[in-house]
Amino acid sequence: MSLLGRDLAVDLGGARTRIYVRGKGIVLDEPSAVTIDARTGKIIGYGADATGDETCWPVSGGLPADGDLARRMVRHFLSKVQRRPLARPRLVMALPDGATPIERAALRDVAYEAEARQIVLIPHSLAAALGAGLPVGDYVGGMVIDVGRDSARIAVLSGGEAVATTAVPSGGRAVNRAIARLVEHEHGHTLDEHEAETAKRHAGGNSSQEDVTVRTRNPETGHEHAVRLPTERIREAAAPAIESIVWAAMETVERCPAELTADLGERGTVLVGGGALLAGLAPRLRESLGMPVRQAERPLECVALGLGACANDLGLLARLRGGRTRLR
Ligand SMILES: Nc1ncnc2c1ncn2[C@@H]1O[C@H](COP(=O)(O)OP(=O)(O)OP(=O)(O)O)[C@@H](O)[C@H]1O
Ligand SMILES: [Mg+2]
Missing domain, CATH: 3.30.420.40 (ATPase, nucleotide binding domain)
Incomplete structure (x- = not known):
């Protein structure tokens, strides 16, 4: 043994x-x-x-x-x-x-x-659903959305099976790239992945009312600069990725049998993965799906x-x- x-x-x-x-x-x-x-x-x-x-x-x-x-x-x-x-x-x-x-x-x-x-x-x-504590074996439908680094994966489950799944390339990295594009567009500077990640987390954190300062590089001179980004602008940069997740979630629900859709309306959706912490994602899903949306207790570990x-x-x-x- x-x-x-x-x-x-x-x-x-x-x-x-x-x-x-x-x-x-x-x-x-x-x-x-x-x-x-x-x-x-x-x-x-x-x-x-x-x-x-x-x-x-x-x-x-x-x-x-x-x-x-x-x-x-x-x-x-x-x-x-x-x-x-x-x-x-x-x-x-x-x-x-x-x-x-x-x-x-x-x-x-x-x-x-x-x-x-x-x-x-x-x-x-x-x-993902088991880790989030969903009653997976139940024939009542449940939905789980896992927003990781490269993609967001949406699944409706019933009776221990996934009955509808969708994946879209709108994970955490897509948001980081959008923040880098924002800095390039507005300041003409490059922003590395680590700095974009810091800015993104700040926008969803406790001090999200304040601007965040990131280190950028001027590609012509090679010099580093400190640039202030308003949280609002970061949220705007994240919006297309959020909309693509929302759209895919709506489309996944539409593909489900009607009796499951009714269950989903009551049970709602659970968000897992690091992207579950993305500012604005849960409220947008709630608004568009018209169902309860909650973050798993330990989203990164589900x-x-x-x-x-x-x-x-x-x-x-x-x-x-x-x-x-x-x-x-
Ligand atoms: N506080 C936060 N706010 C916003 N995004 C976050 C936060 N913490 C982590 N992330 C994002 O979550 C992503 C990583 O999540 P996770 O650890 O679930 O991914 P993964 O399981 O390694 O990737 P995948 O599931 O795509 O293979 C990263 O893109 C990161 O930017
Ligand atoms: Mg993952």
């Missing part, structure tokens, strides 16, 4: 990787980043140690975008959380809704490269917690589905 290794859940996110250990909870939460030495081509930093210009982000939309780097990164993270280096864990991971067989195989490759003895794939939307619940009890999903579907 001791050689088999524990059951682990891995939420492979575009921004962060989170690892949940059965019976323990989330034990690792690091950027999904890898730094390569430009001279030697060797990897010199993973996760929290990945810094500098040569940093890559090998995951997008819950799938490896650079298979080799993603596999090595996951292997590295697992080695950090495993007490016994030779143990071969069983891995629970999220399968993006609507993934193709090739994408499913890419996730299996990640697991096997990490020396896992088995991989259990749980639909992403179900993991998917890892939902996958973790499955790692704690591998029969969970099958039972939620009333035993009709075997756990894949």
Whole structure:
């Protein structure tokens, strides 16, 4: 038994990787980043140690975008959380809704490269809903919207299945790019991702009434400048991404059977992922969908917690589905 290794859940996110250990909870939460030495081509930093210009982000939309780097990164993270280096864990991971067989195989490759003895794939939307505490096995409909780094994923669930799903490329990074474009348009300066992220979080934070100062660079002189951005302008820059999520959510609801739509109106929608904290998103959804919209208690951790619940009890999903579907 001791050689088999524990059951682990891995939420492979575009921004962060989170690892949940059965019976323990989330034990690792690091950027999904890898730094390569430009001279030697060797990897010199993973996760929290990945810094500098040569940093890559090998995951997008819950799938490896650079298979080799993603596999090595996951292997590295697992080695950090495993007490016994030779143990071969069983891995629970999220399968993006609507993934193709090739994408499913890419996730299996990640697991096997990490020396896992088995991989259990749980639909992403179900993991998100479980982590947010939705009664997933219920035949009453529920909706979950996960706003991550590269995309926003919308799912209506009923009886342990996703009955309608949509994904739009309007995640946190799209908002950062819009803030950078705003600065370029109004000041002619460039704004790096880190500064855009700070500005975005400020706009949704407690001191959001005040302007935020960001560091920009004049591309002609190369000099750095401090530029003040009114919160209002940041919110305007985020608006197109928010509208695209709202539109996709409305369209997803329209595709649902009428009896589920009525349930949704009562139960409402839960927001998960880092983008759930985006200023203005919840009120706009509430207004357009005409239903209650709430933020999950731990939005950033929902998917890892939902996958973790499955790692704690591998029969969970099958039972939620009333035993009709075997756990894949
Ligand atoms: N306080 C905040 N306000 C607004 N956005 C935030 C906040 N905190 C995090 N984010 C955004 O959330 C995104 C990361 O969310 P999350 O950790 O859920 O993504 P991920 O799971 O790694 O990515 P994905 O699910 O797309 O693979 C980032 O784009 C970040 O900018
Ligand atoms: Mg995520």
